[in-house]
Amino acid sequence: MTAKIKVQLIKSTIACNPTQRECVKGLGLRKRNSIKILEKTPAVMGMVSKVKFLLKTEEV
Numbered sequence: 001m002t003a004k005i006k007v008q009l010i011k012s013t014i015a016c017n018p019t020q021r022e023c024v025k026g027l028g029l030r031k032r033n034s035i036k037i038l039e040k041t042p043a044v045m046g047m048v049s050k051v052k053f054l055l056k057t058e059e060v
Contacts, residue, residue, distance in 0.1 A: 003040040004060040008033065011054045023047045024054065 009029040
């Protein structure tokens with residue numbers, strides 16, 4: 001069984017650059033306080049690390 005990670009968008013993407021917005025969109029998050037449970041893969045963890053100042057993460 002693969003590990004899962006719960007990601008919540010805490011801050012808005014208004015002041016972010018376009019690549020950071022695309023990372024948030026790629027994670028499946030749209031509005032503030034939206035939550036997604038994702039597989040913990042290297043691609044997902046790379047996107048999370050790019051926008052970690054906008055997110056709250058925890059292991060599931």
